[in-house]
Amino acid sequence: QIQQEAAVQNARMLVEKLNEHCFERCVPKPGSSLSKGEETCFTACMEKYMTAWNVVSRQYVSRIQKEAQSGQPNAMF
């Protein structure tokens, strides 16, 4: 149950960050409704952010594995 809790927490964090970035980028001046252009931008931005998150995950995990194998001092961050 703790693990499920952690997965939900993780997904929530991703959506939160994604919203912040994409709202910032795609809705510079919030009007009385979301324009078609803003929505298109938002959907693209969302996909881009999730892809970016995947790229970072892969790169980061493979890097810390490589470091663990070569016995380098563990990164604090």
Added chain:
Amino acid sequence: QIQQEAAVQNARMLVEKLNEHCFERCVPKPGSSLSKGEETCFTACMEKYMTAWNVVSRQYVSRIQKEAQSGQPNAMF
């Protein structure tokens, strides 16, 4: 007691954010004392931020109530 704790936490968060925004805006170059103009700006900014917080609270709560009634999927954020 938990509820009181939460209220204090909430007020502290508001003051913290307000300070960050208004210091950023009103004191671009910190000198050897707070100038009259900086203080005036800060007081106005503080009032504006608290009003903005109230507007957001009202708008946000009425929106999630509307969504709850219409049975829309719950927002994660």
Added chain:
Amino acid sequence: QIQQEAAVQNARMLVEKLNEHCFERCVPKPGSSLSKGEETCFTACMEKYMTAWNVVSRQYVSRIQKEAQSGQPNAMF
């Protein structure tokens, strides 16, 4: 043990913030390796950030001590 935990937490926070600021400043466009110039900038920035942290600590602690003595209302932040 709690105190040691707190000290580690504190050091980790410092390194995290320092990394964020200095990476932001010294590596504007990440290339296929860290250039000599980027590394020099990073080392200087790191030292600067830690010195700044020390200056802030001293100034902040002496200020809250002064306020405690003069019986001013306690700062929330």
Added chain:
Amino acid sequence: AELQQFVVNESQKSRIQQSIHSLTDICFRKCITSKISSGKLDRYEEPCMQNCVDRFMDANYVVLKELEKMRS
């Protein structure tokens, strides 16, 4: 069960408070851009803050719809 309900309610309330702080932060940055000379929100700033909350929720809704599409 009552205690559990209490914990659920409190953590939901705390999540709502958190969202309000975060939205105020985001929308203040977006809507209050000119020199601060009065403590009131002016006739441009107030509707901007309201629209900002609503558009943020709309955008959030777009994300949820897309996530659902992906899952199915």
Added chain:
Amino acid sequence: AELQQFVVNESQKSRIQQSIHSLTDICFRKCITSKISSGKLDRYEEPCMQNCVDRFMDANYVVLKELEKMRS
């Protein structure tokens, strides 16, 4: 009672640490604006960092005074 005092002290210390991190973040951004070429704080940067802490505390004090006025 001793344990309680310990918890209070520790959480106070942790709040102070938190403030120091946050102030360093804010003031570094405000005061260290030119190209970084040395690890020392230069003759403009050091007093700027000190003033930044003090002015932030002054501003915080303004907020507390105003909040008190409102309550009464």
Added chain:
Amino acid sequence: AELQQFVVNESQKSRIQQSIHSLTDICFRKCITSKISSGKLDRYEEPCMQNCVDRFMDANYVVLKELEKMRS
């Protein structure tokens, strides 16, 4: 001991998750700077994201080396 191991593993995993979120945040800001017109990462953005992660880790390593030097 098993429970302890579980807690250690979980908190390590959570720290890794945290780092991934933080790196995505930092590198998205650095690498995705032009107008967003497609959901794919373009041929400049993808290597930029990868390099950004690696350079951040390199920089982190510089910090650790320096901290060690200071201690000794």
